[in-house]
Amino acid sequence: MNPADLIVVLASTFFAFLLLFNFQRQKLSYFYNVRSLFYAWCICFILIAYSRIFSFSFNSAEVALYRTKVSLIISSLMAMVFGSLAAILSHYTETKTVRKFLSQIFKKPYPPLLVYYALWIGNIILCIITTPFSITQFRNLITGDVEYAAVHETWYKGVLILLGIPVILYPCLTFFKLSKQHKDAKVRKSFKFFVITLILYTVSSPLFTIVRTYGYSEYDLTYLFQTFLLAMMWYGFKEPTILTGFFEKQPYEISPKRLDVSTSKASTAFSESLGLRHQQLVGRKILLEFDATTNYEEAVKEFLQECQTHDRLPIIFTRKGSVIYSATVNEKNVHFVLLTSNVSIPTQGASKNETLLPAEDISLMLNALNKMLKDKTRNMCLVYDNLSDLIFSVGFEKTYAFTKYVIEMLAGSETIALFLINPQAHDSKIVSSIRGLFTDQITYEKEQIEITKLSKLNLKIA
Known part of the structure; x- marks a missing residue:
């Protein structure tokens, strides 16, 4: 040759x-x-x-x-x-x-x-x-x-x-x-x-x-x-x-609108429960482990209220009928990304603050989140409700990859993110692997937040 x-x-x-x-x-x-x-x-x-x-x-x-x-x-x-x-x-x-x-x-x-x-x-x-x-x-x-x-x-x-x-x-x-x-x-x-x-x-x-x-x-x-x-x-x-x-062409452009922000006194109940000031929450990705028999939605409501009163638009990935959705559906200053099996592409929901996404399509979830993060005109906070449902829908490996990639997307941003998981619903190895992705971990049990681990971040101004 x-x-x-x-x-x-x-x-x-x-x-x-x-x-x-x-x-x-x-x-x-x-x-x-x-x-x-x-x-x-x-x-x-x-x-x-x-x-x-x-x-x-x-x-x-x-x-x-x-x-x-x-x-x-x-x-x-x-x-x-x-x-x-x-x-x-x-x-x-x-x-x-x-x-x-x-x-x-x-x-x-x-x-x-x-x-x-x-x-x-x-x-x-x-x-x-x-x-x-x-x-x-x-x-x-x-x-x-x-x-x-x-x-x-x-x-x-x-x-x-x-x-x-x-x-x-x-x-x-x-x-x-x-x-x-x-x-x-x-x-x-x-x-x-x-x-x-x-x-x-x-x-x-x-x-x-x-x-x-x-x-x-x-x-x-x-x-x-x-x-x-x-x-x-x-x-x-x-x-x-x-x-x-x-x-990734889409018939419906995901673009949550900034709604009226409450002028009431700024809430700090959630950050205080962690022994922090609100400015020290900025940029954190927090894993919240909950017990389904408790009123864990109260912790999420405190998180949302604090974000709203600090001029942050909450984005909640959830499903209709969930405990979190039922507890927050009447909130005016929240944008819901509803995960459902009734759609195959991003679709406008029943109201202007709702977007429908396929429940098992993590690619479209990532794309939606990426588009939201690119909008630098507003500060946001994120609630993902919840990783347990996602594991049962698409499997652990895809859920792990999804969570890891979201954390990478959020790195360097001032978005505050709260990821929920029910540890009792999974094998200990699965829970341990998910925990390994987060430097900030809390649990909700006995009707209060318990700190598992918090990282030492530099003080940031929101």
Whole structure:
């Protein structure tokens, strides 16, 4: 194997791996649920590149034949991946996982997608049962060495051209139209750039076959060009918020309004119960362990009252019917984020101070919280009611990741956060793991707050 050939192929796989890394950096978000399709596309590209390395090592007509078949089949799968993404974004918009998307295809068929799939599945079957090309010898464009390569039959060249048209007209055109609708200029620019690179990727292979008329194979030229395209694609998406920003379009914008703040005397009952002044609460993330048989909602009400009288807007993540919701539903200066199974996307609640979110979608919870924290025009306090319900809904691992990420989001901010958990509802290992995330821990038992652990934070001015 000539080192120059190897460098060309490895360069393309290097940027494919960089793209995989970019996709992995997308934190818990709507994109998190469909990024497996992006993974699949990158892995397919890497497999094609590795098949090229294999053909370098075993330069024979038989190896070239099977490599060409494999490459054509994998390329068809790559086209189907982007067709699936286009369908999720344009038609199956409420589908948040690949599994649900596949089930929806059969329940609610979308004709353009079915035709698109049929074309590429037909190509896969064609490549399996027939050999629409012959193997001949060409000179390597870089090294001049003789190698075996495929020459497609004239009729199959026509098939490939016809298959390329749907790729441009369906996924590429869909991505372009959707990018124009996005509010974020950076996201629009990145995805228009993505569409251009995708079109160039689609047409590059057939265009470069022109060098065969001069007795050379075009493989290395194609890989050089595709390396450039992958590098540009990576550069366009190197920020971890670009892809999530595109996938997290919402029909309802979460934006809690500042309501009238009470002019009554500032309350300090909650901070005093911890032996602190209110200014020393600022920036703390507190774990409140409660006994369900006690009136623990009183501690939460004291927390909310103190926040309100210090010009903070309380945000409560809870569910209708919970003890906390029942105790605070009549509060005027509170914004409720109600977790329910009745919606699949963020939705306006019955009143202006209510937002509805899917109870099991931690990605949308994080996105909602992130949008609230970006609003620097008001100070806020947060109550999450409660981690026990979340553990039973999505499992411990996702709850742990969610809580850890929220704490990271709150780091450095002046938001005061109170997370509730019922330790009696869980195994001691689970409770211990959750406790390990918090430097401030309190319990509510015997009708009063008991301090478990408090960190020594510098005094902050609210």
